[in-house]
Amino acid sequence: MVRAMHWLVIALSLVAGMHSAWAADIPVKEGESIQAAVNRAAPGDVVLIHPGEYRESVYVDKDNITLRGVVVDGEWPVLEGEGKRNDAILYSGNNFTVEWLTIKHFKGNAIMGQAGNNYTIRYNRVIDTGVYGIFPQFGKNGLIEYNVLSGIEDAAIYVGMCDNVVVRHNEVFDNVAGIEIENTRHAIVENNYAHNNTAGLLVFITPGLPIKTTYDVILRNNFVVNNNTENFGAPGSIVAKVPKGIGVVIMAADEVVVEGNIISGNQTAGIVITDLAFVTDIASDPDSEPNPDRIEILDNLMFDNGADPVADVKAAMMTQFKRRGPDILANFGSAQEPDNCILNKEQYVTFGLKKWSKCERTSTADIETYLLADGAPPREIENDEDRTLRLYQGICAGCHAYNMRMIGPPTVAIQALYHNNAKGIADYIAEPHKVRPDYPPMPGQGHLSEEIRQKVAEFMLNVKK
């Protein structure tokens, strides 16, 4: 009997293994379409993109697909948006990998995940590409590593509404926000080089989104240097309100550990801990607690921060008879309360840390990763309701918050404009046209069926917070 079981197991594993044995490499050469290859691909396949220029947007909606650039003699495959395409790569499948691509001149996103779990985004170069560079949205268990991104007018790497994410070994520069962890739980940001952005690393809550919290985030062993670039975010957007010259911003997030970073040359402040009042007075989401709580600043190397602070920070420092900005600024909300802690406080120029306690732990070395050893199960989609929710959270909420401006207009304004007219939304999003001079054009969602567009529109009209 045992022997029979043994053979059964071997036979089963052979069957299981056959799938990967049959997984195909699908080559794409210059002049051919990546999307056509993706359309042909079966789960497990690898699309091999050879050097050359590809002028298209690619949408991956199946599981277990890898897009892999082939770099030959320093020649990379380049996705070129020509300043007119919105996204280079959108994926909604699970277990997606994208690597070894150069992405340039798209208007919206270089790589955007829409509710796909278990993603790997690595070895990519993203240049002058719109609003977000790498933007996994509403995905569980993701690794973002060895990417180089510059010239992004919002966040170069924006992890939005995700869980269990590791962001490491990336270089982000000349962006408004370097790496942004927003409405996300269990994230490690380590060994990155964030320089010459408006702000380097940001851990946020944006109110009015479906996921309401940010907590358990470790920022460790990063270089966060000279983030003094003028803010060039779209006027009126939330990120456009971030003052320049900040290394690390912790806004409204809880349980953030800052350890082992080199934070220097940021002219307003090294680290800012604050509530939402830092960027807006609108913080009326009843489920988003606006205070930063239980922040831990362990040992970091900080110097030369605050040489030329923005006016608000300068005014705060004047109350302490200092003209320079601080290494660490705790202001607004509960940022000054003793549930926050620090080690070796006396080393730094600080503001608002009088009541902070001394941290009990000295290191996070015991925490190796937040990636899940067995991956995350795919999101359960059993009915249209699940599908609609996933679409809203995975796509719409990337740009539309309930009662504040993100990338798109607030949901309340859309509800007013389209009251009782879900079909109006469903039709518009299939083929959007520019309506507002100061908002980027909305990317079309024509790849979604009319029925599902109608359902997601109805869902949007009923969002309450």
Add this chain to the structure above:
Amino acid sequence: MRRGLPLNNSRALSKMMLPFALLTLVACSGDVGPSADSEQAASQAQQLLATGAAGDGKQLYAACAACHGAKAEGNKALAAPSLRNQQDWYLRRQLQAYRSGVRGSHEKDAYGMQMQAIAKTLPDDAAVDAVVAYISGLGKKAAEATLTGNAKRGADYYSNLCGACHGPAAEGNDILQAPALAGVDDWYLQRQYEHFQQGIRGASEDDKYGYQMAMMANTLPSTEVLKDVLVYTQSLAR
């Protein structure tokens, strides 16, 4: 979302604002209903339009001038707003809304009822177009700012909420049929916002755009913030 307009008495600031609040109260006391002067001017306008044959825009406007002023600059004492910074398509839409009864039918909208009676004496669409064309021909001129408030906070709320339709410079958006706010009398805009909020304007879905605005009229948390926003939009006036 908070609803209604809770008065924020906790702040020292609002105490400093008390004299202004009193002033506003006095100014708004006419809000109970139009004054005798206003009633007289309105009935003159009606008579003028009823007796005169349809003339050109300038002649038609003579009826409006009694309240809105010779150069459409408005008259706060009569609660008649300046028309100079309102777009032609918006003036046309409102005149037609008065004529059809979509606007100015609510019993608490006394000034709106006056306007409805007057607009209904305009003989036809051509007369509406002619008078609108005449007003537009007068050119833009920003109304005087009369409110005080925190423009920075107003900008925050404006850009997050109002600006989505009324435009980055409160210049209006004709695609969305959202009127300009910059340069329109701030006291008039405050009254209209409060009318939207109280169901006096935009309560019926027949008034498509008014209904849209009514849905937005609970998004500002207090009268203070409303004034902040109006101070901000006035600062954008050209």
